[in-house]
Amino acid sequence: MEHPHGLSRIYPVKPADVYLFATCLIDQFAPEAGMDTIRLLEREGITVHFPEGQTCCGQPAYTSGYPEEARAVARLQLDLFPQPWPVVVPSGSCAAMMRHHYPKLFADDPPVLAKAEELAQRIFELTEFLVQVAGFAHPDSGEPCTVALHTSCHARREMGSHETSAALLANLEHVAVVEQARIEECCGFGGTFAIRHPDISEAIVTDKVASLKDSGTRRVVSADCGCLFNILGRAARLDEIAGSPAPTLEGEHIASFLWRRTGGAEQ
Amino acid sequence: MSQPVHFHAAADFADRSLAAVNDAGLRRNFRSAMDYLQTKRRAQFTDDGELELLRDLGQAIRRHALANLPDLLEQLEARLTANGVVVHWAETPAAANAVVLEIAARTDAKRFVKGKSMVSEEVGLNHALEAAGIEALETDMGEYIVQLAGEAPSHIIMPAIHKTRQQIGELFAARLPGVAYTENVDALISIGREVLRRKFAEADIGISGVNFAVAETGTLFLVENEGNGRMCTTVPRIHIAITGIEKVVAKLEHVAALNSLLPRSATGQAVETYQNFITGPRQADELDGPDEVHLILLDNGRSQAYADLQLRATLQCIRCGACMNHCPVYARIGGHAYGTTYPGPIGAIISPHLLGLDAAYPLVFASTLCHACVEVCPVRIPITDILIRLRNEAQARPGSADATLRGSGAGRKTLVSTIWRAWSLVYSRLRLYRLTSWFMSRGRALSPIEQGAWTRSRTPLVPAPKRLRDLIKERGK
Amino acid sequence: MSARKNILGRLRRAPVGDPAPLPELAAWRASRPPIADAASALALFRANIEAAHAEVHDTTAQDWPALLARLAAAKGVHTLLFGPTSLHGAQLAASKPAGVQLVPYDRPVEKWRDQLFDEIDASITGAVSAIADTGSLILWPDANEPRLMSLVPAIHFVLLDAQRIHIDLHAAMSAEAWATRMPTNALVISGPSKTADIQQTLAYGAHGPRELIVLLRHANGGQP
Incomplete structure (x- = not known):
């Protein structure tokens, strides 16, 4: 798969073990996405290690x-990651922080920098890991549906993982992925922005x-x-304002969507 | 030193951006302009391999020029002087304006025509000329419209991008004697052409910017589509070009490479209508062209950016405007909200050097750091890294090693610093994090419905009843 | 001069960064091989400049004055500015084209500026060469054909030799050794004057010529 300039990298063979860096948002606000990440990886025959000492990547x-x-x-x-195993991060943004910005953050502290650079080489965004390393290939067992993919700016422009997210969805036989206008544009989050x-x-x-x-779907998934x-x-606040009885846009982390679509829920 | 007349304190950025996002017409104008420019640029670069090769080359050319900047400036000056061009150096806007006023006084010049020049906007030249009783007429159609409206450009390439043809039709009808309202673009352009044509013929001095200055040959390279730039640099007896000290390149062939990036990045054109290479004034046997050509080389804070190896990359800029054309923030608020000569991402990283970080720091926070600008920059300026660095500088403790720029530390707020210290304390001490996040999840029913700025536009964020670490622990049992 | 000294002093005191060698243009040049044959180069030039709203007409070394006269008449041109001391200017004058008044650019612009701006309908100049890639004409104005000839009149006719087509600007600069002999003014013109400053709507004839008409002079009897 082609990568944006400067983002290409060499991928390891599928390992027996990986670390999970789950991110502070998933730990506190979306733990099911973290559990589904673990389930997806375990189904590939990979043992997932969750270092309990993790907090936040520091990006904010x-x-x-x-x-x-x-x-x-x-x-x-x-x-937190002493073994030479890959570190899987279910967020393009946090992965980019650890992969590209840790070395900048510790540029003036050589011993720590060496550690940061070594770790950076082992950081993989979840969908990147599933496609490029784990060889994810599971049939879609869900009902036909449409979905839009939102890829974060850091996934797209720092990790190149918008392509692996899209590839995973494209392989789901009964899922029609709709393309929204200006798909590459920022959602306006920007952390403290x-x-x-x-x-x-x-x-x-x-x-x-x-x-x-406007893309014609009511469901959005994202890896961030x-x-x-x-x-x-x-969307929910706009629904409140409009007095809408049901949500007009729902969404979930791509890990949860993938796990459900590929029969994970029944296992 | 007085600020250019249109300069608005960046401190009022929040008010201006709020007004802009609530202006539906403005939002519409910018959205359609941004869509147009993005689509056109994309169509120019269909071959990713070619684009990346050219960007590598563009970056290398600009980095080479900056690495050798003092030598190249001296070479440029020597060549230009040998060619008969007079070179002036100006440290400040006031000094640059003084050079122009001296030339005007010496030659008794009263009528100026101006081609598009952002540096002349930067120094507030029109204001200085007006104060001296000199008429300075903008002749780029967009600049002319903006000047007629008493406004400043809202985009560095398309100055009147914020206006509709209806608004321009009304403006012409209101301000130009004998002109009736029309919203036909061809008719509006014809009106502008006729008004300005006389002015070119009558002008004493023409002002222009410079796209690149070539050290090797002593050549000023200017591009444009309209022909007004050529009018300004050819018809009047005196041509004064004004540019920043960073615009020099070593070789003439570098211009060919850079200009295969500039128009395609800027407006999505393969090439501009006019590429104008000026290497000297009128020679004895020539029948037209200016008798005098002057070049003003302006510093105005650029040497501060130059002194820092990370911030130096700011000066690689070739002023194409692609960063603003792809910026989600610029698309929502437009150029005027920034309050500075250069808006958008490039404005946010260059303005702190021109105006001081104390005046410009709000702009460095006006970005989601989405990297769209970095992705399109034809010379690969690491804009987001520079924005982060300037955020550090803005909030550095004055006097600390992190405060290296004019105005560093001006954006530091005790409350905000305290919050981040507390945040850092919680997230860098596992026990504290465990405790805090445990309380948040167990006390989720007590989560505030009002979460400040977040809930102004969104439903509240509520912690999950159990954290991921709790679920993993339970599963392991 | 103290501003000069201060600025250069600040720049010279700045730290030295990573080495930045003179950029290597080879990879870029290798990606732009010369066009296989003259006919393709010409076709590309023609397609591009026509796309930029210019007209192109094929002609020969003998026939072009007559073609020019026909085109001028069709466009209602009464006064045509030319350079009497250029080779093609002399050829044009000798052809005594019917129905159009030839006006020589033979004195400094100061002597007749108003007439130039107000009374000249069209001009004819030569081109040094042209660029296929961007559909551009290269003009080096000089004492024979001054700078304003390609700018002030509303219609600009350009005489171009069909074999003088370069792939791009860099190729033209190299082949013609620009860096060693820059004229006071060199121009690369890629269509009539235009602007999109009003609501991104393209309009021609902003300040320069509204029409750009290329007379393509073939050596081989007039056909490409």
């Missing part, structure tokens, strides 16, 4: 201009919700919970 402070605070948090994660510039963020996410709905919470939170 890093992108907000608090490097010291980000370093303190990122530093904690560096020691949504808090710092709520008006601009609202304008962007409102457009995103509209283009998703930050974007999902932003999009679904806005």
Whole structure:
């Protein structure tokens, strides 16, 4: 599969063990996505190790201009993965942070930098790992449905994993993936941007919700919970305002969608 | 040093952006313009391999120029001087304007025509000329419209991008004697052509920018579609070009490579209508062209960016505007909300050097860091990394090693710093994280319905009843 | 001069970054091989400049003055600006085209600026060469054919030799050794003057010529 410039990498053979870095959002707000990630990986015959010491990749402070605070948090994660196993991250954004920005964060601290660079080589976004390493191939056993895929900007532009997300959905026989207008445009989340510039963020996410709905589907999946919470939170608020009795846009993490579609729920 | 007249304190950025997002007409204009420009650019770069090769080359050319900047500037000056062009150096906008005013005074020039020049906007040249009783007429159609409306450009390539043809028709009818309302674009352009044609013929001095200055040959390279730039640089007796010190390139052939990126990135055109290479004033046997050609090389804070090896990449910019054409924030608020000469992502990273970080820091936070700008930048400026660096600088403790720029630390707020310190404390101490997140999940019924800015537009975020770590633990039992 | 000293001083005091060697253009050039044959180069040039709203007419070394006269008449051109000291200018004058008044550009612009702006319908100039890739004409204005000839009149006729087509600007610069002999003004013109400054709607004839008409002079009897 072609990668955007500079993102191509060499993939390892399917390992017996992987680490899971689940992200703070999944740990606290979407644990089922984390469980489904584990189930997907285990079904491939891979043992999943969840280092209990993990908290957050540190990205919120890093992108907000608090490097010291980000370093303190990122530093904690560096020691959690001592075996040379791949680290699977069910978020393009957090994966990009660990893969591309940890080395920048520790650039001035050579011993830690060496550790960060070594870890960066082992960071894989979930769908990237499923396609490129695990060779995911399971038949779709669900009812026909349509779905839109939202890929986060970091998945798309730093990990190239928008393509693996799309490939996984494309292989689901009974799922029609609709393409929304301006699919490559940001959803307006941007971490603390949504808090710092709520008006601009609202304008962007409102457009995103509209283009998703205009695509003719009521369901969106994404490999990034930050974007999902932003999009679904806005859609739900718009439903409230419109007095809509039922949600007009629903969504879930791609791990949960994949697990359900490929018969995981019955196993 | 006085600011250009149209400069608005970046501190009011939030107010202006709120007004912009609530202006449905403006939103519509920008959305359709952005869609148009994005589609046209995409059509120019159908071969990814070619695009990436060219971007590598564009970056290499600009990096080479910057690595050798002082030498190349001296070479440029020597060649230009030998060619008969007068070179002036200006550290500040005021100094640049003074050069122009001196030339005007010496030659008793009263009528100026201006080709498109963002650097002349940056220094507030029109304002300085007006103050001296000199008429300075913008002649690029978009700039002319914006000047007639008493506004500033809202885009560096398409200055009147925020206006509809109806608005322009009304503007012409209101401001131009004897002109009736029309919304026919051909008719509107003909009106502009006729008004400006006389002005070219009568002008004493023409002002222009420079797209690239070639050190090897002492050549000023200018591109445009309309022909007004050529009018300004050819018809009046004196041509004054003004540009930033970073615009130099080593070789003439570098221009050919860069210009295969510039128009395609900017407006999605394969090429501009006019590529104008100026290597000297009128020679003794020539029948037209200016008798005097001047070049003003402006610093205005660029040397601050140059002094920092990370921020130096800011100066690679070739001013194509692709970053703003693909920016989700710019698309929603338009150029005026930024309040600076250069809007959008490039504006956010260059303005702190031109105006000081104390004046410009709100702009460095006006990005979702989506990387769309990085993806399209023809010279591979790492815009998002630079934005993060400038955020660090904006909030650095004054006097600390992280505060290296004019105005560093001006964006530091005690409450926000305290929140991040607390956040860092929780997330870097496992026990504290366990405890906090446990309380959040167990106390989810107590989750606030009001979550500040988040819930202004969205339903609240509610923690799950059990954390992932709890589910894993239970499963293992 | 102190501004100069201060600016250069600041730049020279700045740290030295990673080495940035003189860029290698070879890979880019290798990706742009010369066009296989002259006919394809010409076809590409023609397609591109026509797409940019220019007209192209085939002609010969003998016939072009007559073609020019016909086109000028059809477009209602009464006054045609030409360079009397250029080779083709002399040829044109000798042909004494009917129905159009030839106006020589033979004095400094200051002496007749208003007439140039107000009374000239069209001009004819030569082109040094052309560019296939972007559909562009290369003009080096000089004492024989001054700069404003290709800018002020509303219609610009350009005489181009059909065999002088380069693949792109870089190829033209290299083949013609521009860097060693830059004229005071060199121009690359890719269509009539235009603007999209009003609501991204393309309009021609913004400030320069509304029409650009290429007379393609073939050596082999007039047909491509």
